Amino acid sequence: MIRVDGLCKTFKAPKRFPGLRGAVKGLFSREYTYTTAVDDVSFRIAEGEVVGYIGANGAGKSTTIKMMTGILTPSAGRVTVAGVVPYENRMLNASRIGVVFGQRTQLWWDLPVSESLSLLRDIYEVKPAEYQERLAFLNGVLELDEFMMSPVRTLSLGQRMRADLAASLIHRPKVLYLDEPTIGLDAIVKERVRGAVKELNRSYGTTIVLTTHDLADIEELCRHIIVIDRGRKVYDGTLPELRAAYGRGRTIRAHIAGFASFDPAALDAALKALDPGASARKEADELVARFDASATGIAKVVQALMAACEIADYTVEETPIEDIVKRIYAEARRDVVAGDSVAGDPAAAAGRI
Amino acid sequence: MAGLRRYLAFTRNSFARILSYRATVLMYVLGGMTQPLILFFLWRAVFAGAGAAEGGTAAGGAAGTVINGFSFPQMVGYLLFTVLAGSLIYGNADEVIANEVMDGSIAMNLARPLDYRRRIFFDHLGEVLYNFIAIGLPALALVFVVLGSAGRFPSAANLALGALSLAMAFFLNFYYRFSLGLMAMVTTNMWGLTRLEAVVANFLSGALIPLAFFPVWAREAVQFLPYASLVYAPAMAFLGMLRGAELLRLLAVQAAWVLAFRALSGAAWRGLTRRLAINGG
Numbered sequence: 001m002i003r004v005d006g007l008c009k010t011f012k013a014p015k016r017f018p019g020l021r022g023a024v025k026g027l028f029s030r031e032y033t034y035t036t037a038v039d040d041v042s043f044r045i046a047e048g049e050v051v052g053y054i055g056a057n058g059a060g061k062s063t064t065i066k067m068m069t070g071i072l073t074p075s076a077g078r079v080t081v082a083g084v085v086p087y088e089n090r091m092l093n094a095s096r097i098g099v100v101f102g103q104r105t106q107l108w109w110d111l112p113v114s115e116s117l118s119l120l121r122d123i124y125e126v127k128p129a130e131y132q133e134r135l136a137f138l139n140g141v142l143e144l145d146e147f148m149m150s151p152v153r154t155l156s157l158g159q160r161m162r163a164d165l166a167a168s169l170i171h172r173p174k175v176l177y178l179d180e181p182t183i184g185l186d187a188i189v190k191e192r193v194r195g196a197v198k199e200l201n202r203s204y205g206t207t208i209v210l211t212t213h214d215l216a217d218i219e220e221l222c223r224h225i226i227v228i229d230r231g232r233k234v235y236d237g238t239l240p241e242l243r244a245a246y247g248r249g250r251t252i253r254a255h256i257a258g259f260a261s262f263d264p265a266a267l268d269a270a271l272k273a274l275d276p277g278a279s280a281r282k283e284a285d286e287l288v289a290r291f292d293a294s295a296t297g298i299a300k301v302v303q304a305l306m307a308a309c310e311i312a313d314y315t316v317e318e319t320p321i322e323d324i325v326k327r328i329y330a331e332a333r334r335d336v337v338a339g340d341s342v343a344g345d346p347a348a349a350a351g352r353i
Numbered sequence: 354m355a356g357l358r359r360y361l362a363f364t365r366n367s368f369a370r371i372l373s374y375r376a377t378v379l380m381y382v383l384g385g386m387t388q389p390l391i392l393f394f395l396w397r398a399v400f401a402g403a404g405a406a407e408g409g410t411a412a413g414g415a416a417g418t419v420i421n422g423f424s425f426p427q428m429v430g431y432l433l434f435t436v437l438a439g440s441l442i443y444g445n446a447d448e449v450i451a452n453e454v455m456d457g458s459i460a461m462n463l464a465r466p467l468d469y470r471r472r473i474f475f476d477h478l479g480e481v482l483y484n485f486i487a488i489g490l491p492a493l494a495l496v497f498v499v500l501g502s503a504g505r506f507p508s509a510a511n512l513a514l515g516a517l518s519l520a521m522a523f524f525l526n527f528y529y530r531f532s533l534g535l536m537a538m539v540t541t542n543m544w545g546l547t548r549l550e551a552v553v554a555n556f557l558s559g560a561l562i563p564l565a566f567f568p569v570w571a572r573e574a575v576q577f578l579p580y581a582s583l584v585y586a587p588a589m590a591f592l593g594m595l596r597g598a599e600l601l602r603l604l605a606v607q608a609a610w611v612l613a614f615r616a617l618s619g620a621a622w623r624g625l626t627r628r629l630a631i632n633g634g
């Protein structure tokens with residue numbers, strides 16, 4: 001569905017100088033600063049996939065999306081979406097895609113939501129019967145009714161995002177790009193937006209590319225994830241593969257009988273016998289055991305726990321995806337520093353997500 | 354034209370937008386009236402003075418006095434006509450584009466199956482339509498009254514040529530403004546540029562003084578600039594102040610500018626979108 005090959009984008013901007021003097025100087029200066037926002041990125045996205053495009057702020061996510069949607073022309077490389085090169089055949093591509101940029105609205109600021117939607121109906125030449133049907137579907141998943149008649153400028157952020165999602169879907173696009181769709185939303189609205197995305201993908205097989213730095217979005221929605229860091233692709237694979245490769249750490253949290261008088265030292269030693277990196281300790285009102293699932297089986301650890309104390313209930317947690325992605329960044333940066341000469345300060349940027 | 358409907362949405366929207374900011378627009382309109390009003394009193398004094406010098410009484414002399422081909426009623430007709438033309442070449446497509454570039458909202462518009470220039474055109478059309486109804490039509494009615502009462506009512510041919518010339522001025526202005534707006538993609542100092550442009554355009558278009566009052570060498574040069582095509586040409590065609598070859602030349606220059614700016618704005622758009630950088634997230 002989407003093919004991206006050797007994609008690069010370098011921005012050229014007039015060099016700015018500090019202060020008033022600098023502003024004047026800037027008017028006449030021919031000096032430029034160059035920012036490479038996307039650096040030789042390639043990937044494939046199959047039809048019907050929900051793909052998470054992950055990266056820290058400034059990693060180049062939006063820039064990639066803009067090239068995939070035909071808004072920006074790449075400095076080098078090539079994109080095709082359903083066989084069309086978006087920036088060469090912008091109009092055709094635009095009629096098949098939907099885009100939501102979390103930080104800005106595509107709705108008309110002064111018009112009621114319903115008016116904006118009917119303008120979009122005209123722009124995309126949607127037939128009245130189809131329009132009604134889609135509106136009913138969108139209303140079902142996004143609950144638009146409550147603010148359908150309100151001008152966009154009066155909507156809350158959550159309402160606006162729901163309206164924007166509806167607006168990007170009124171022509172039933174084949175591909176939907178969501179650039180940080182849950183930014184700034186509260187948990188309930190986030191959940192609803194995720195629900196709508198899932199439903200859309202399930203009902204119509206819409207291919208969805210989602211950029212985010214909220215990894216809960218990714219965990220819930222995406223199988224395929226692509227991680228980029230400072231313009232470079234650093235991971236491309238499925239979420240289970242990612243977990244298999246990086247996420248071997250497990251945490252067991254247990255509520256136990258006689259917690260107050262329980263001494264975890266013996267258990268800690270027992271676990272260290274299974275996996276030298278393992279640990280057991282008390283945290284708040286829980287007994288917490290951490291270990292590497294590739295060094296020892298979960299069953300063995302649970303057995304050790306049951307031998308040491310009486311467990312009321314327990315949960316097993318996988319490594320939070322945040323930690324996994326942090327590790328990917330750290331490894332990528334180490335490679336960069338060790339490998340070629342790309343400048344950067346990995347220490348300062350590491351852990352940023 | 355197929356697909357016109359999707360663009361008319363923008364005309365409807367910009368018309369509605371103006372209606373909702375009527376008060377602001379009214380201020381602009383009143384502000385725009387001050388120049389013709391001042392010029393009216395200025396010309397009245399000039400014609401009266403010239404009449405007196407020719408030997409008539411100061412008050413009565415004005416009616417018969419002709420300066421550079423203009424009688425006083427014709428000068429008033431010209432002034433009113435600049436108001437009419439001004440309403441058709443008002444619209445700030447350049448600012449609309451510059452703002453979209455600055456705040457990055459141009460991104461959303463490029464993500465839609467819309468030809469950008471055509472979209473801006475229909476947006477512009479909504480504003481012009483409002484201006485034409487609110488200002489242009491009343492000015493036109495006044496032109497008819499003033500010229501009619503002086504026995505100088507335009508002939509059918511002048512009306513037709515004037516309308517054609519006005520239409521060309523409207524399109525030229527749009528393509529010109531569109532090109533100017535695109536400058537926002539390359540310059541960071543749009544504000545200074547548009548201020549300067551407004552002053553130059555006001556003077557060279559003939560909105561301030563008919564080009565007939567310029568020294569011959571200046572007039573000959575200025576007539577060939579696109580600005581003369583915006584106000585002076587339609588006014589001369591409409592008022593019947595120029596005839597035959599001279600008029601045809603003015604209209605031909607106008608048509609040439611329309612085509613030139615159409616081509617230029619198209620080429621500039623294609624060239625600039627390639628290196629367009631979108632501001633913001």
Ligand SMILES: Nc1ncnc2c1ncn2[C@@H]1O[C@H](COP(=O)(O)OP(=O)(O)O)[C@@H](O)[C@H]1O
Nearest residue numbers: 011035037057058059060061062063630631632
């Ligand atoms: N219009 C622009 N001009 C100059 N630099 C830009 C422009 N847009 C983005 N950048 C730079 O490119 C990099 C990537 O930006 P972006 O794609 O917006 O990142 P993300 O969406 O991942 O946060 C950043 O360093 C940003 O400063």
Ligand SMILES: [Mg+2]
Nearest residue numbers: 061062179634
């Ligand atoms: Mg972004």
